[in-house]
Amino acid sequence: MVNMQEIILTRRSIRKYISEPITKEQIEHLLKAAMYAPSARNEQPWHYIVINERNILNKIIEAHPYANMLKEAPMAIIVCADENIEKTEGYWVQDCSAATQNILLAAHAMGLGSVWLGVYPREERISAIKTLFKLPENIQPLSIIVIGHPNEQKAMPERYLKNRIHTNQW
Numbered sequence: 001m002v003n004m005q006e007i008i009l010t011r012r013s014i015r016k017y018i019s020e021p022i023t024k025e026q027i028e029h030l031l032k033a034a035m036y037a038p039s040a041r042n043e044q045p046w047h048y049i050v051i052n053e054r055n056i057l058n059k060i061i062e063a064h065p066y067a068n069m070l071k072e073a074p075m076a077i078i079v080c081a082d083e084n085i086e087k088t089e090g091y092w093v094q095d096c097s098a099a100t101q102n103i104l105l106a107a108h109a110m111g112l113g114s115v116w117l118g119v120y121p122r123e124e125r126i127s128a129i130k131t132l133f134k135l136p137e138n139i140q141p142l143s144i145i146v147i148g149h150p151n152e153q154k155a156m157p158e159r160y161l162k163n164r165i166h167t168n169q170w
């Protein structure tokens with residue numbers, strides 16, 4: 001049984017990878033974790049683009065200003081929202097963020113490294129990804145998740161701030 005608190009606290013953004021590929025089973029495991037995220041009215045408005053072809057990963061490096069780690073990483077998943085599925089307007093950002101976080105945590109629990117690259121709400125990044133993947137008008141990319149076998153280790157920082165906690169009043 002994994003210790004969930006330990007997984008949450010020790011997950012870090014990994015930006016150095018070895019080139020070893022991620023197996024089909026591992027990818028399925030990550031996508032399943034994503035699809036079990038909570039979503040407003042359980043609408044599950046997401047789609048996932050799995051990218052493991054080197055020439056397409058290289059094109060993402062050109063489309064996103066902070067995606068250089070994709071030179072080494074073997075794969076990425078783009079989390080997108082389908083605005084046609086969404087009935088509760090505006091919640092897709094939170095739904096797809098929850099799905100993104102599930103993938104980051106599941107990857108870490110499997111011994112893999114990952115990093116969340118922000119796409120939404122940066123107009124130039126949204127438009128570059130929409131063009132690169134020929135996304136339909138109703139599909140909005142929220143994040144690119146880089147995934148691979150880590151080639152760096154990061155210490156757990158201290159982040160527990162008691163002055164951010166308010167009990168019963170501000």
Ligand SMILES: Cc1cc2nc3c(=O)[nH]c(=O)nc-3n(C[C@H](O)[C@H](O)[C@H](O)COP(=O)(O)O)c2cc1C
Binds near residue numbers: 066115117119
């Ligand atoms: C919405 C969002 C966008 C992010 N965009 C990027 C990015 O474009 N490039 C990057 O290297 N890291 C990106 N990150 C990762 C953050 O830099 C990282 O989570 C933060 O520094 C905390 O470090 P940790 O993930 O190791 O705890 C993003 C994270 C979030 C939540």
